[in-house]
Amino acid sequence: MTAAFALSTSAGEKPPSTPAPSDPHKFLEDVLGDKSLDWVKARNKECISALGDPTATERYRRILAILDSKDKIPSVRQIGDGYLYNFWQDEKHVQGIWRKTTLDSYRSNELEWTTVLDLDALPPPTTGTASTWVWHGSSLLEEGPGGKWDRALISLSPGGSDADITREMDLVTEKFVDPEDGGFALLEAAKTSVDYRSRDEVLVGTDFEGDGSSLTDSGYPRVIKSWKRGTPLADA
Known part of the structure; x- marks a missing residue:
């Protein structure tokens, strides 16, 4: 009876659990932490060292010129029966402006905009490290x-x-x-x-x-x- 009881107890026991492996990159969950940002800078430095700085290439300059071109047609959203609104960024408006125009102006060759909100002119955030x-x-x-x-x-x-x-x-x-x-x-x-x-x-x-x-x-x-x-x- 004693042997049977011991066997039954052993059979019902759960095997010891294996501890989960530690995650060496868990610190990256703090996406704005100094350790995370230093890690990202180090990996970026490795990539640039191996592949070169993409901002120094002719392709980068050509793509940037296309994106900054003033010849592109601004996409708009009409609000109600009134103005057409557009968010726009260029070298003068780095963070961008939210602006509006009329339908007649949009159809004309003399497109005129009125700035509704200038992100570059806003006071900077008061918390955290962001400045824009x-x-x-x-x-x-x-x-x-x-x-x-x-x-x-x-x-x-x-x-x-x-x-x-x-x-x-x-x-x-x-x-x-x-x-x-x-x-x-x-x-x-x-x-x-x-x-x-x-x-x-x-x-x-x-x-x-x-x-x-x-x-x-x-x-x-x-x-x-x-x-x-x-x-x-x-x-x-």
Whole structure:
């Protein structure tokens, strides 16, 4: 009986688990950490040493000249029945400008633009190491035929990362709507998704608690909330 009991116990035991191998590159998950950036610089240096500096080639200069050419047709997006909007970058507008024109002007040989937002003229980000803003796009309040088409959510990234901030803009005054006046604003950079549900309500996914609990393992929103105008984000 004793032998049988011992055999039964041994058969029910789980084999010892093998510890997971350590990841020598786990530090790269801190994408903006000094160690990660130093590692990237070292790998870039190795590539340039082996393959040469691509910016010194004639092909690079030719492609850059094509991209910077003013002869290209600017793509536009019509907002409502009014202006045509375009985001544009060149040597004078390195970070870019969001601008507008009329349909008649766009069809003419004397195309005239009005700048709505100049990213190069914005104050730099106040947090992190980024010194510039990168355009992440606009989301329009679309109210259908007869709508005002007068509001947009503007997303800007500090330095060009996946994280961004969002401000609401009045397209009539061409100014950001102050949060104290009910303007929607997400000023903490995060991987955010936000869009209008109605004039006074948006659907938003972001790092609500600041601890990543509302994000996926990749840092993107996994929770969407309804946020009403004039209320704090915590009440969404």
